[in-house]
Amino acid sequence: MVAIPDPKYMSPQEYLEWEEKQPIKYEYINGEVFARPEQNLTHNYIIGNLITALKNHLRGGACRVYAIDVKLGVSENVSFHYPDVTVTCDERDRKARKIIYHPCLIVEVLSPSTESFDRGKKFKQYRRISTLREYVLIGAEQMSVEVFRINDRGIWELYTYAEGDEVYLSSVDFRCAIALLYEDVVLESEEEES
Template identity: 45%
Template sequence: MASLQVEKRFDAAAYVAWEETQSERHEYLAGDVFAMVGVRQAYNVASGNLYSRLRRELKGSPCRVFIESVKTHIEAADSFFYPDVLVTCDPRDRLTPNYVSHPVLVAEVLSESTAGFHRGGKFAAYRKLDSLQEYVLIDVAAQCIEVFRRDAGNHWVLYDYGPDDDVEFSSLGLRVPIEDLLEDTREDGTEQLVAAAERP
C-alpha cells in the first residue's frame, strides 16, 4: 500500500495514542508518520486470497492471521507498519490489542510506488524482528511471489515462485498453489474473459 508523509512527528507512544483517534491509517518510522492511501483492486484481491487461505489452513492452531488493519511493532527499528497480511503464533501478541510484535510471517503486495521501500527500508526493519521467519512479496504485475526465508545461520534466502508452482510457507508447514494466491488478480481481464468463454 502506498503512503504519503504527514507533517507530524511523534515518539512511539504518542504515535500509538494518536493513531487510535484517526479515521485513516498511518505508518510510523523513527518519528515520521505516513498516511496510507488506497490500492488497486487487484492488490486487495491478492491480500484477501492469501489471508483467506492462511486463515482456513491455520484454523484451530495457536496462530492468528491478520489482514491490512493490524499494526506490526518493530521496537528495534522504532517503527509501526501495517503489513498486508501477517501471521503470529506467539501468545504474547494476544496481550497487546493495538499491535503485533512477534509475527512469524509478514506479506506485502507490491505496487510501482511501494516496491522499492518494501524490498529495501521496510524489509531492513522487518529483519530486526527475531520472531520473523518469512517475508513474502506478492508481485501482481509480474504474477509471481517471492519468499525471503531466514535460514539456520540467520541469513535471508530468496525463493522465487512462478506459474504452476506451489508456494511454500515453511514457517507454517504449508504449501499453496500460486494460482490460488493470484486468482482474479490479472488486471487485463483475461481470467474473466477465459472463464466466460468456457461457460456453456
C-alpha cells in the same frame, strides 16, 4: 508512501495517540509518519485469497492470521506498520488488542507506489523482529511471489515462484499453487493484452 506535510519528530507514544484520532492509517519509522496508500481491487483480491488459504490451513492451531488494518510494532517502538498479511504463532500476541509484536510471517502485496519502500526501508525494519522467519512479496502486476526466509545462520535467502509453481511458506508449513493467490484476479498485463 507519502510523508505527512510539515513533519515534526513524534515519539512512539505521541504517534500512537495521534494516529488513533486520524481518519486514515499511518505508519511510523524513527519519528517520521507516513500515510498508508489506498489499495486497489487487485491488491485486495490477492490478500483475500491468501488470508482464506492461510486461515483454512491454520484453523485449530496456535497461529493467527491478520490482514491489512492490524498494526505491527517493531523493535522497542522504533516503527509501526500495517502489513497486508501477518501471521503470529507467539503466545505473547494472543491477547493483543491493538498491536502485534511477534510475527513469524509478514506478507506485502507490491504496487508501483510502494514496491521500493516494501523491498528496502520496510524490510530493513522487519528484519529487527526476532520472531520473523519469512517475509513475502507478492506481485500485483504479474504472477510472482518472492519469499525471503532466514536460515539457521541468520542469513536471509530468497526463494522465487512464478506461474505454474507451488509456493511454500516454511514458517507455517503452508503450500499452495501460485494460481490460488491470483484466483479471480485480472493482472495489469492481462488488461493490456485485451
